[in-house]
Amino acid sequence: MRTGIDTTENTLGEHRAYLYRYALLHLRDPEQAEDAVQETLLSAVKAVADFQGRASLRTWLIAILKHKIIDHIRKAAQEQVPVSQLNAADEDEAADREGFFNSTGGWRDDRPKTWHDPDEAFERSQFWEIFQTCCEVLPRRIAQVFMLREVMGFSIEEICKDMQITTSNCSVILYRARLRLRNCLEKKWFRK
């Protein structure tokens, strides 16, 4: 015989793979992603009384997971030395220029083309796969800042505080993310 809680635990387990993929996309570290999922499922089991049909189970789990992801990003940032991050950002900025712009700062070879009816992409599951692929090939910290800003919707001030970086550093990181993601989507989706 199955009690209500058993059923819930089984159902929670079914979402594990999905939650793991989600956490990995944000954290880019298998160990941290696994921890965040564990913590989420644990919190969920404890708080199962609060759930009771509010929204869908997965939405609820993701909402918990988002808090865990931010905790992990915050903790990881505190363990890093902020100065080395600054240097890394400067180096990458130079790399962006080499990748996308010539020595006089003009577009190197491919200027951004016009995208026809981009919103049509929202309806296509293949587009979301490509979006995830493009996020996955971003360097880890660039991806984290982009996800916090554009997916989770945190303000740039909150992100700076959590990741212990300056506002100008954060804006450079976002710029790099946008350059790369835009380029990746154009190549993989809009130029098909």
Place this chain on the structure above:
Amino acid sequence: MLNCNQATKLLSDELESPLSRPQYLALKLHVLLCDGCRNFGKQIRFLRRVGQAFNRLDEGADLKDHPKK
């Protein structure tokens, strides 16, 4: 006159906070004359909507390597 590298950085910054008056005017002038940067500006605003839509997709999103229901 701004170059494209500087113009795209300002387009990105503009999504976070308002530019100074001189920066804003220099950027508008550049974008008026440069279709590549004009497209870049549109596309990073599209990218913002992609991020927001991805966040709302949570429940039904087909994350990669995850079989559809």
